[in-house]
Amino acid sequence: MSRQKDNKSFRDIKAIVLERIQSGTWAPDAILPSESALVTEFGSTRTTVNRALRELAEEGYLERKRKAGTRVLRAPVRHARFAIPLTRVEIEGTGARYRYALIGAEMRDMPDWLRARLDLRGAARAAHVRALHYADGKPFQYEDRWIVEASVPEVAEADFSDTGPNEWLIERIPVSNVELSFMATRADQTVAALMDAPLGEPIFTAERLTWLRGQPVTFARLHFAPGYRMTTRI
Amino acid sequence: MSRQKDNKSFRDIKAIVLERIQSGTWAPDAILPSESALVTEFGSTRTTVNRALRELAEEGYLERKRKAGTRVLRAPVRHARFAIPLTRVEIEGTGARYRYALIGAEMRDMPDWLRARLDLRGAARAAHVRALHYADGKPFQYEDRWIVEASVPEVAEADFSDTGPNEWLIERIPVSNVELSFMATRADQTVAALMDAPLGEPIFTAERLTWLRGQPVTFARLHFAPGYRMTTRI
DNA sequence: TAGTGGTCTAGACCACCCG
DNA sequence: GGGTGGTCTAGACCACTAT
Numbered sequence: 001m002s003r004q005k006d007n008k009s010f011r012d013i014k015a016i017v018l019e020r021i022q023s024g025t026w027a028p029d030a031i032l033p034s035e036s037a038l039v040t041e042f043g044s045t046r047t048t049v050n051r052a053l054r055e056l057a058e059e060g061y062l063e064r065k066r067k068a069g070t071r072v073l074r075a076p077v078r079h080a081r082f083a084i085p086l087t088r089v090e091i092e093g094t095g096a097r098y099r100y101a102l103i104g105a106e107m108r109d110m111p112d113w114l115r116a117r118l119d120l121r122g123a124a125r126a127a128h129v130r131a132l133h134y135a136d137g138k139p140f141q142y143e144d145r146w147i148v149e150a151s152v153p154e155v156a157e158a159d160f161s162d163t164g165p166n167e168w169l170i171e172r173i174p175v176s177n178v179e180l181s182f183m184a185t186r187a188d189q190t191v192a193a194l195m196d197a198p199l200g201e202p203i204f205t206a207e208r209l210t211w212l213r214g215q216p217v218t219f220a221r222l223h224f225a226p227g228y229r230m231t232t233r234i
Numbered sequence: 235m236s237r238q239k240d241n242k243s244f245r246d247i248k249a250i251v252l253e254r255i256q257s258g259t260w261a262p263d264a265i266l267p268s269e270s271a272l273v274t275e276f277g278s279t280r281t282t283v284n285r286a287l288r289e290l291a292e293e294g295y296l297e298r299k300r301k302a303g304t305r306v307l308r309a310p311v312r313h314a315r316f317a318i319p320l321t322r323v324e325i326e327g328t329g330a331r332y333r334y335a336l337i338g339a340e341m342r343d344m345p346d347w348l349r350a351r352l353d354l355r356g357a358a359r360a361a362h363v364r365a366l367h368y369a370d371g372k373p374f375q376y377e378d379r380w381i382v383e384a385s386v387p388e389v390a391e392a393d394f395s396d397t398g399p400n401e402w403l404i405e406r407i408p409v410s411n412v413e414l415s416f417m418a419t420r421a422d423q424t425v426a427a428l429m430d431a432p433l434g435e436p437i438f439t440a441e442r443l444t445w446l447r448g449q450p451v452t453f454a455r456l457h458f459a460p461g462y463r464m465t466t467r468i
Numbered sequence: 469t470a471g472t473g474g475t476c477t478a479g480a481c482c483a484c485c486c487g
Numbered sequence: 488g489g490g491t492g493g494t495c496t497a498g499a500c501c502a503c504t505a506t
């Protein structure tokens with residue numbers, strides 16, 4: 001049979017199923033009809049029905065188990081998805097003018113807390129780079145980053161005067177693993193001075209740890225200007 | 235041809251392609267071979283190759299366009315994914331004992347800032363519920379929530395003494411839209427007292443706005459105990 | 469206009485797991 | 488044991504868009 005107007009695409013099926021969940025037709029904990037039953041109802045094939053249900057499960061609405069069937073989740077396990085763009089892109093995306101300023105960059109032995117954090121034994125050298133990102137002339141983000149020399153040897157000769165260390169890294173290192181944390185910290189002297197904020201001001205802070213194939217590449221602490229909100233719609 | 239040992243599953247293909255991206259075999263901006271070329275290389279069918287590439291694109295590694303082909307993204311648009319569980323589930327997941335305490339609940343007219351936030355015109359009543367969630371006897375999260383009566387009429391008779399308002403809501407309302415924000419705030423008198431923290435302490439705070447089919451349902455502000463980190467691996 | 473990805477049909481085998 | 492979802496093959500038509 002060729003594709004008819006009344007046949008349902010996987011998007012149609014997703015929409016119909018979601019509507020039935022949200023309207024309560026299929027209440028939490030209810031078991032949906034099997035794929036083959038839905039194939040009959042929607043007049044499509046298992047491939048299509050399967051894709052619709054699989055995606056709804058990925059989105060946290062359904063739980064699927066062989067033999068047990070497809071169940072409507074009581075509390076949809078919603079996942080917040082945050083895009084993690086380059087700071088420059090994030091700023092330009094709001095229509096603001098981006099400016100970058102290097103505060104300092106030097107090669108150092110890594111402090112103990114950082115070696116512990118990166119799970120590195122023995123001494124290791126790293127570039128310690130500090131920089132400010134401005135939006136429309138106002139401080140937007142203070143970046144305090146370490147780049148492990150063993151993983152990125154060219155870092156010893158890198159020049160960060162014009163390009164942020166993150167953009168520099170992205171040109172060279174395809175990342176494989178990232179651990180990302182968000183927290184609220186207190187503005188210390190450095191941050192307060194750079195952000196033009198009172199000492200002790202609550203600062204939205206992100207920590208980012210990056211590995212390439214098991215090797216630690218970089219650790220960054222990103223301090224956002226007071227009032228920053230990270231927002232997403234799900 | 236039946237499935238042979240040397241045939242590749244879509245997972246195999248994903249892994250191989252990802253390895254080629256991360257090793258630089260397929261550098262940023264490079265165009266991958268077309269699906270049919272990969273079908274020849276991997277000895278599978280387009281359905282399988284397509285699923286592998288489609289998922290890698292969803293994960294932010296590739297960009298796909300008809301006719302233009304599949305391109306390796308320079309800066310992988312990585313997405314942090316945070317599971318948003320019930321507070322009780324989050325606490326119990328760490329192995330800690332969960333305890334809930336209601337602080338106050340009453341029906342009120344919504345304040346102006348909230349009506350603006352929910353895009354509601356005219357007066358509207360809502361339940362204002364405040365509650366504390368404990369982990370192993372220590373304050374973990376202070377929840378300050380408004381529930382719109384027009385969207386959930388039963389809320390006027392609800393009893394939140396034993397069950398948190400979030401769990402209560404989930405039993406009744408399948409959500410459709412959520413806006414989630416994270417920020418750093420300063421502990422005010424209420425939060426400081428409840429969290430046993432100094433006034434002005436930086437507090438990791440989440441705001442959550444929920445709609446059902448365009449109707450605002452609830453607005454919650456969740457204040458986490460000092461030191462809270464939200465972490466994810468991507 | 470030609471080549472690429474997007475999606476569908478039709479059918480099949482299999483892994484898992486509940487009863 | 489048997490029903491369910493997981494995934495694959497083989498082939499097809501179509502939509503988009505770079506050239």
